[in-house]
Amino acid sequence: MESLIQFFSQYGSEMLVKTWEHLYISLIAVGLGILIAVPLGVALTRVPKVADFVMGLLGIIQTVPSFAILAFFIPLLGVGKVPAIVALFFYAVLPILRNTYTGVNGVKKSLLEAGRGMGMTGWEQVRYVEIPLAIPVIMAGIRLTTVYLIGWATLASYIGAGGLGDYIFSGMSLYQTEFILAGAIPVTLLALLTDLLLGKVENWVTPTGLKKLKEAA
Amino acid sequence: MLKFDHVSKVYKGGKKAVNDLTLEFEKGEFICFIGPSGCGKTTTMKMINRLIEPTEGSIYINGENIMDKDPVQLRREIGYVIQQIGLLPHMNIQENISLVLKLLKWPEEKRRARALELLDLVDLTPDYLEKFPHELSGGQQQRIGVLRALAADQPLILMDEPFGALDPITRDSLQEEFKKLQKKLNKTIVFVTHDMDEALKLADRIVIMRDGQLVQCDTPDEILRNPADEFVEEFIGKDRLVQARPNIQTVEQIMNPKPITVTGERFLTEAIQIMKEKRVDSLLVVNEFNVLQGYIDVELIDQKRKKATKVSDIVEPVTTVEAGTLVRDTIRSILKKGMKYVPVVDHQQRLIGIVTRANLVDIVYDSIWGEDEITA
Numbered sequence: 237m238e239s240l241i242q243f244f245s246q247y248g249s250e251m252l253v254k255t256w257e258h259l260y261i262s263l264i265a266v267g268l269g270i271l272i273a274v275p276l277g278v279a280l281t282r283v284p285k286v287a288d289f290v291m292g293l294l295g296i297i298q299t300v301p302s303f304a305i306l307a308f309f310i311p312l313l314g315v316g317k318v319p320a321i322v323a324l325f326f327y328a329v330l331p332i333l334r335n336t337y338t339g340v341n342g343v344k345k346s347l348l349e350a351g352r353g354m355g356m357t358g359w360e361q362v363r364y365v366e367i368p369l370a371i372p373v374i375m376a377g378i379r380l381t382t383v384y385l386i387g388w389a390t391l392a393s394y395i396g397a398g399g400l401g402d403y404i405f406s407g408m409s410l411y412q413t414e415f416i417l418a419g420a421i422p423v424t425l426l427a428l429l430t431d432l433l434l435g436k437v438e439n440w441v442t443p444t445g446l447k448k449l450k451e452a453a
Numbered sequence: 454m455l456k457f458d459h460v461s462k463v464y465k466g467g468k469k470a471v472n473d474l475t476l477e478f479e480k481g482e483f484i485c486f487i488g489p490s491g492c493g494k495t496t497t498m499k500m501i502n503r504l505i506e507p508t509e510g511s512i513y514i515n516g517e518n519i520m521d522k523d524p525v526q527l528r529r530e531i532g533y534v535i536q537q538i539g540l541l542p543h544m545n546i547q548e549n550i551s552l553v554l555k556l557l558k559w560p561e562e563k564r565r566a567r568a569l570e571l572l573d574l575v576d577l578t579p580d581y582l583e584k585f586p587h588e589l590s591g592g593q594q595q596r597i598g599v600l601r602a603l604a605a606d607q608p609l610i611l612m613d614e615p616f617g618a619l620d621p622i623t624r625d626s627l628q629e630e631f632k633k634l635q636k637k638l639n640k641t642i643v644f645v646t647h648d649m650d651e652a653l654k655l656a657d658r659i660v661i662m663r664d665g666q667l668v669q670c671d672t673p674d675e676i677l678r679n680p681a682d683e684f685v686e687e688f689i690g691k692d693r694l695v696q697a698r699p700n701i702q703t704v705e706q707i708m709n710p711k712p713i714t715v716t717g718e719r720f721l722t723e724a725i726q727i728m729k730e731k732r733v734d735s736l737l738v739v740n741e742f743n744v745l746q747g748y749i750d751v752e753l754i755d756q757k758r759k760k761a762t763k764v765s766d767i768v769e770p771v772t773t774v775e776a777g778t779l780v781r782d783t784i785r786s787i788l789k790k791g792m793k794y795v796p797v798v799d800h801q802q803r804l805i806g807i808v809t810r811a812n813l814v815d816i817v818y819d820s821i822w823g824e825d826e827i828t829a
C-alpha cells in the first residue's frame with residue numbers, strides 16, 4: 237500500500253499524460269478508420285463484385301500480426317506517434333468496413349425501391365434510408381474496434397509512440413510488477429469507459445423508430 | 454394524359470419483356486394492367502417513372518416525353534405504391550407520409566399540415582402521426598403507403614399490386630376505400646395486379662397482357678362480354694363470363710316466376726301439407742297483397758310446432774333482391790353467403806319470383822352446351 241502511494245506521488249502526473257497519449261492515439265486511429273471505412277462500406281454495396289475482392293484483401297491484412305504491421309511502418313514512416321496511428325488505423329478499417337457493408341447491404345430492397353420510386357437521389361437514399369437503418373450494425377463495429385484498438389495501442393509504445401504501453405514494457409524488462417499494473421489497469425479502465433460512452437452515443441444516434449421496433453420484437 | 458408510343462423493352466440476353474406497346478389513357482382513368490406473371494405488366498408500369506428505361510419507343514405524360522425529364526424530378530411528380538408497402542421503419546407516420554415533401558424541401562409546418570389533411574382522407578386520427586409503422590396493422594400501413602403517394606398531389610399514381618399482401622377482408626375494404634378516394638381526387642391510376650376480381654372491381658379500363666404483348670384493352674364490361682380471344686376467356690374464367698352473359702341481364706330473366714307461397718293465417722299443418730305436395734322444404738310467406746313477409750321451412754315447423762299453430766307465429770325474415778338487379782351480383786351473393794335461394798321482389802316488396810340454385814345450374818348448363826346463345 238505504501239509503495240502504491242509512493243508510486244503515485246512519483247509517477248501520478250506522468251501517468252495522466254501517458255493515459256492521454258494512449259487515448260488520443262487510439263481515438264485518432266478509430267476516427268480516421270470511421271472517416272474512411274463508413275463511406276467506403278456504403279460505396280462497396282454499389283459494386284458487389286469489387287466488394288468481395290476488397291473484403292478478401294482486407295481479411296488477409298487483418299491476419300498479419302499487429303507487431304509485424306507496426307514494424308512494417310518503421311522503414312516507411314520511422315518511429316513515433318505517426319506510424320503507430322497509421323498502423324492502428326489499418327486495423328480499425330476492416331471491422332468498421334465490414335459492419336458498414338453488412339449493415340447497408342441488409343437494408344430491405346423494397347425500402348430502397350420505394351425510395352427510388354419516390355424520387356430520391358442516390359445520396360438521399362444513403363442519407364434517409366440506408367445509414368439510419370444500418371446505424372445499429374455500424375455502431376457495433378465501431379464499438380468493438382475502439383475497444384480492440386485501445387488494447388493494441390499498448391504495443392505502439394514499442395515503436396516509440398508513448399502511451400500506457402511504456403509502463404508495461406518497462407515493467408516487464410525490469411521485473412517491476414507495479415509498473416505493469418500501472419499500465420494494464422488504466423488501459424482496461426480506458427477500454428471499459430470508452431465502450432460505455434460509445435454505448436450512450438449508439439443509443440443517441442439510433443432512430444427512435446428502430447429502438448421501438450427492437451423493443452416490440 | 455399518359456401515352457405509350459410503340460414502346461418495347463428488351464433485357465440483356467435478348468428477352469423481350471414488352472413488345473411494341475401503344476396505348477393512350479385519359480386523365481382520371483383507373484387503369485389496371487393484368488396478366489400472368491412474366492407478361493410484362495410490371496415492366497410496363499416501371500417504365501412510366503423510369504425505374505426501367507424503355508429500349509424503343511416513347512412514353513408521354515401530358516404531351517411531354519419522359520426521357521427528356523430528369524428521372525428524379527419525374528419520379529417526384531408521380532406517386533408510387535408497392536406491394537411490400539415500403540414504409541421506413543425508423544420514421545414515424547408523419548415523416549413517412551411527407552417524405553416526398555421533404556425531398557421537395559417543403560418547410561416542416563407545411564409538411565405536418567399536409568400529413569394531417571391526408572390522414573383525414575383515410576379516417577385515421579391525428580395521433581397516428583407520431584406512431585411508427587410497426588405499431589400499425591397491415592391494412593393501416595398500406596393506407597399510409599397510399600397517402601405517401603398522394604402527398605405532393607401527384608396527378609398520376611403507379612401501384613404495383615398494392616393490396617396483394619393483405620388478407621382478403623382488409624383487401625376488400627381497402628379496394629373500396631381507394632376507389633372512392635380515386636374518384637374524389639380524380640387521379641389517374643396505373644394499377645398492376647394479377648387478380649381479375651380486383652381489376653373488374655376497380656378499373657375503368659383493363660389492359661390484358663401476355664408475353665409482353667397487348668392482348669386486349671377495354672372496359673371491364675366490354676372484356677366480359679367480348680373477350681378478344683381464348684386466352685382472355687381463360688384468364689377471366691368461365692364463371693365470370695357466365696355472370697356477364699349479355700342476354701341474361703337481370704334476375705327477372707332467370708328467376709322462377711311462380712314460387713310456392715303460403716299466407717300467414719294458414720295453420721302449420723296446412724303448410725306442411727303444401728310442402729309435401731310440392732316437394733319443397735321451405736315456403737315463402739306473403740300477405741293478401743302478395744307482399745313478402747319472410748319464410749318458413751321444415752326445420753322451423755319441427756322446432757316450434759308444439760307452441761305455434763299458425764304460419765305467422767314462426768315466420769322468419771329473408772334476404773331478398775329487387776327486380777332489376779344484375780344476375781352477376783345475385784349469383785355472387787348466393788354463392789358467397791351460401792344461400793339456397795333468393796326471393797325476387799318489386800320495389801313495394803311484392804313477391805314476383807325466386808332464384809334458386811337450380812337456376813344457376815341452368816345458366817352454367819347453357820354457357821357450356823348452348824354456346825350459340827352467347828352471341829359474341
